[in-house]
Amino acid sequence: MLRQQRLNKLVNRASEKPLCIAHRGASGHKLENTLEAFAYAASLHAEMWEIDVRLTLDGVCVVSHDDNLMHTAGIDANISAMTFAELQSHRLYNGEQVPTFEQVLALAVETECGLYIELKGESAGVEVLRILEQQPEQNNGIEIGINIGIGSFIPEWVAELDKLNCPYPLSVLVRVGDCPFEQAEKAKADMIHLCWERASDTPHEFLTPELIAKAQSLNLPIVIWHEERASEIEKLLTMPVIGICSDLPELITGYRPDDSNPIELVLHRGANDVAPENTEISAVIGYRMGAKVIELDLNTSSDGELMVIHDLTADRTTSLQGPIESLSSEQLKQCDAGSWFAPSFSQQRVSRFSDFLSLAQQFDGELYVELKQADVDQVIQQALACNALSRCFFWSFNSEYLEQISQRYPDAKLMKRRQDFDSLSALIAAGKPTIIEYDYLIDDLNEFSQCRDAGIKVMLRYPGQDIEKWVELIGLQPDSVNIDHPFAFARAYEKWLSQTKGQKQECRLKQEQTV
Template identity: 40%
Template sequence: MRRHGLRFPCPSRADGRPLSIAHRGASAHAAENTLEAFRVAAGLGADMWEIDVHLTRDGVAVISHDPALGHTVGVDARIEALDLADLRALAPDMPTLDETIALASKLGQALYVEVKARGAGAVTIRRLMAAGFQSAVLGSFMIDEVRDLVDAVCPFPVSVLVPLGMDPFALAAQTGADIIHLCWERGGERPQDLVTQVLLQQARELDLGIVLWHEARRAVLDELIDMPVLGICTNNPEMMARLDPLRALGIQTVFHRGANRFAPENTVSAGRLAFELGADYLELDVRQSADGALVVIHDATVDRTTNGTGRVADMTLSELRALDAGSWFSRFHSGEKLPTLREMIALCQSYGRQMYIEIKAADPVNVIALVEEMGFLADCFFWSHDTEILRNVRAVSHNARIRSTATDYPTLDILKAHLGPAIVEFHPDDFCQRAAECRALGMTPMLQYFGEDPEIFRQILLLRPPMLNLDRADLLLAACAGGKLAGDSHGNAIRDAG
């Protein structure tokens, strides 16, 4: 940092990688600059939230990108012209800075504050200090505001936001900022090429930190992550907080109904998010419509996860597709559709990933026919609560991979002889005792844990199961970030979990 001896230094990661700065929260998955967007960002592995601060007429700092309410609530009114009480009546989901600071403190997140209104920087400093909050950066496009922060000896690092085409070093010299924030996302298909070695070296020589624009293009982001910068903004923090390190430990992850904590279960959104987080397998549930279509939904009725009512088996595909399968989860996901199995297989194939198909109520002949038509048989495995369905899967296809449950059989020998499964699911207490025997019989043990105990997730990493079927991807991310990924192969918490 240019201003040496800052009272509160810039936040950083222990592993030296750039900070994942969630742009207006996880704004690809929740309404931007809301407490929900910030909660989702934390769950998706963000280190820091980028927030925009305006001032109400009565001087309260609130979080909003725009100075007016037209974009968020469709009201023609400016924040600066409203007292907080009036603003809350019009935009109840708009948080105050104090509320955001409190949530960041609770969730262990840092704050990257873009000052949007003159004078909001000084108010932000006072509120941060009053809350005892130390992990923050303040910045702005407004040159005078940045200069005022530096002249006031802001105890937090100060950044100047640099539009495309502007000289970042000239702006740094003009303002005295500690950080140049390069807002160059519109710099063509390869904006990363604008961050040259010459630029990086000059920043080092001037003791300037670098923060990069909000990015959601996988190819671009993969190159940015390797750069020696402080942080990268993104609407999709999951793209920086992936589970890829688990593969080095031989652990394949199975996401139950997709990333169902962050998107409506069994939807394309939940599947896509699971893969962006690094899931190896997408688990989903298949039922058959009245006209024989294979649709993805867990329940026998549409009542819980759509805006409709009735049994799936009594409705045609057209009727099912007319339903809203997202608004029950959040307003942000309103309009999400029930997907077909064909669509979800295509999604898996686009990512080069695999699928765990639970057949709830569908003809196995139709399921296997579709899977084979799409060339997907080797990339999926099957299970059903209905043993007759599984027997029919095996009768239809000798090559289909089947999953069995260890607790359904007195011995693993009997289990293997029944359907010749490729994968055997164990609950935590059984895994420690029987996984080795399962491997010796030529079957892959899969540990299933749908609980929420962070300590058990840490112990699971020590066990290194070859497959892990989980419901809480956020807790697995937290375990990966907060604990060692190698160590003793025994876990008391696992053995006590049953």
């Protein structure tokens, strides 16, 4: 495939919205430029990874931003002064070795993620090309290649690849104060990558209509700096750029509902498919990726603290053992509540209910609070003390808890499950809730309009990640969905929206033909 064809493929992939380029992998979560960071970026649905390549003393191409290992391993030694064998003797902070470019490439092919390669060492580009040339592009006539882009801050290194007839799109990275078009000319680049994250608090303002128009006239697609400010990302997503780098891919790859069907996301135990359930990181990722509500479970410690943990015992999800009611809040706050999910989450702890109330306020979100073993008065009083009662709705398998909330706190919002009642009228007669949850398998999904006529919101529960099933369920337009796979839902929603727009356009064309 020719370079221009690959560039067109990249631009077409970004035609609906800018691609998410995970900066040094998901480096806001994991140690930068490691296989762990790249794999996690894939789980957060990043389309490409930005990686930094350089050569060891004996010419092996490895992935590391800095030449010196102090930042990633605490070792004052330079990669360029070591042979690859010597480099392999050192361990990074996460226990890995500095990965080779070939290892990262293999992982990218396996996860179907593209690579945006920044050259950090002289001659690294030539070695990258040699390795890429060894990769099979087709299998029985079917293209299996991934998107590749290669760039550098040093125009001469990029221009060298142009002279070698590089078959991959070339990019020049542009510092604040440099003219992107002059740099592109020097580099013979196909793309300009604006590294202006520190230019101001609102660097999107430097993407003026004049700059964009000139870039378009010169056929120079724009890639954007690494950005972690949600407000800036929302602005950048509306601009004609093909890629946005970020240490936090979930800010880009998350859910953005259309006004025609503004379904709210309720994440069961947080973003539990990419982080340990009921931990603060699972809630933070959930809110960042567009969830309105985080579901959590409350149990009570031996010293009377409301703790966020699902099971009545600590055995399954923590380093402790025994009933929660026999463990102190201090023990729970100090234990390891993440290693069971993955070793890199070992710093996660069991949090207090008040911690989650603070998170909800921080992200202007809400909480779906399930009471396992908890004092109703204590739960409501904590929510009131944090001025967050309106941010919560409540449910429990213990019907006595629900009755107590209903009788003592009429302003508190309750959820009820449709499956627990013989009929919708019986459910409402037992005390009208704010929300009714429908299970997609066992409940009558034709009752949504009746709920809304009664002033009750509909929450649809679907624990799976089948995209086609989600497209079908999204079409039912529930008010919210209670899910376990938010990134899969986001992709399904995009597919539903695309199909809906296509159907509307087809109808308009038929009407015009009829006229």
